[in-house]
Amino acid sequence: MTKASAADIMPLADVMARLRDPETGCPWDIEQNFSTIAPYTIEEAYEVADAIERNDMAALQDELGDLLLQVVFHSRMAEQSNHFALQDVINGITAKMIRRHPHVFGDGARREDGHAQWEVIKAAERAEKEPDPSALAGVAAALPALLRAEKLQKRAARTGFDWPDVDGVTAKVLEELGEVQAAATQDEREDEVGDLLFAVVNLARHLKVDPEAALRRANAKFDRRFRAMEDMAGAEFPALPLDDKEALWQRAKQREKVI
Known part of the structure; x- marks a missing residue:
C-alpha cells in the first residue's frame, strides 16, 4: 500500500469548488x-x-465516496464563509488522532491501555473547550435517539450513577412497562413510552448489546419475514384474516430455522 499524500483528495475538492462557483457552478449546489x-x-x-451490514464491499466503496463528498461539501461552504478550509479539517483530525494515541505515537501508557487513555484525553480536551461542566456535555442532541440515550447513560455511569447489576435494570424495564399500561392520556403515554425505551437501552448496555445494531437486526428480520408472508399468500395477502396472517408469520419463522 502506498502512502497517501495530501493531494489525493484535491481532485474531489476541485470538483466541489467548481460546483459551488457563484458564476459558473451548479444552481442546486450553490444554494x-x-x-x-x-x-x-x-x-x-x-x-x-x-453496506457494512450487508458485507457489500463494492457498495461500501461507493458509499464511503458519498460520505467523503459530504466532508468536502461542508468544508467548501465553510471556506467560502471564511471559517475554515478542507486542509484545516485534515490537519485537525490528524493532530487529534496523534494526540489521543500517545501509546502509539509517543511514550504514553502501554498499548493495552489505549482505549482508557483515549477517554481520559478526550475528557480533558472537552473540559478545556466546553463551558458546560456537566458530565453529559458534548453529547449531541442531533444523534439518533437510541444512540444518544446510550451515550448519556455511559457518561452518567462514569460518575457512578448506574445500576449495579442487570437485575435492577430488568426490574426498571418492567416498572416502565407497567407505567405505559397505566397511562391515561396521549401525552402520558408518549412520556412513559419514552421512559420505557430509555430503560430498554439501559438494559441493552448492561447486556453489552449495541441497541442500534439490535434494532437494525430486528428491522431486517421483520422485513425478511413480512416479505416471505407476502410471497406465500400472493395478491390475496392484504385481505386475509389476522389469524391466517399470523399462521403465515409462523411459517416464515419456521422456514428461516430450516434454512
Whole structure:
C-alpha cells in the first residue's frame, strides 16, 4: 500500500469548488447551506453502515465516496464563509488522532491501555473547550435517539450513577412497562413510552448489546419475514384474516430455522 499524500483528495475538492462557483457552478449546489446538507450527511453515514451490514464491499466503496463528498461539501461552504478550509479539517483530525494515541505515537501508557487513555484525553480536551461542566456535555442532541440515550447513560455511569447489576435494570424495564399500561392520556403515554425505551437501552448496555445494531437486526428480520408472508399468500395477502396472517408469520419463522 502506498502512502497517501495530501493531494489525493484535491481532485474531489476541485470538483466541489467548481460546483459551488457563484458564476459558473451548479444552481442546486450553490444554494445549499450547512442546514440543508446536514440531512444528506446523516443519510450517507447510515448508507455506509448498511453496506457494512450487508458485507457489500463494492457498495461500501461507493458509499464511503458519498460520505467523503459530504466532508468536502461542508468544508467548501465553510471556506467560502471564511471559517475554515478542507486542509484545516485534515490537519485537525490528524493532530487529534496523534494526540489521543500517545501509546502509539509517543511514550504514553502501554498499548493495552489505549482505549482508557483515549477517554481520559478526550475528557480533558472537552473540559478545556466546553463551558458546560456537566458530565453529559458534548453529547449531541442531533444523534439518533437510541444512540444518544446510550451515550448519556455511559457518561452518567462514569460518575457512578448506574445500576449495579442487570437485575435492577430488568426490574426498571418492567416498572416502565407497567407505567405505559397505566397511562391515561396521549401525552402520558408518549412520556412513559419514552421512559420505557430509555430503560430498554439501559438494559441493552448492561447486556453489552449495541441497541442500534439490535434494532437494525430486528428491522431486517421483520422485513425478511413480512416479505416471505407476502410471497406465500400472493395478491390475496392484504385481505386475509389476522389469524391466517399470523399462521403465515409462523411459517416464515419456521422456514428461516430450516434454512
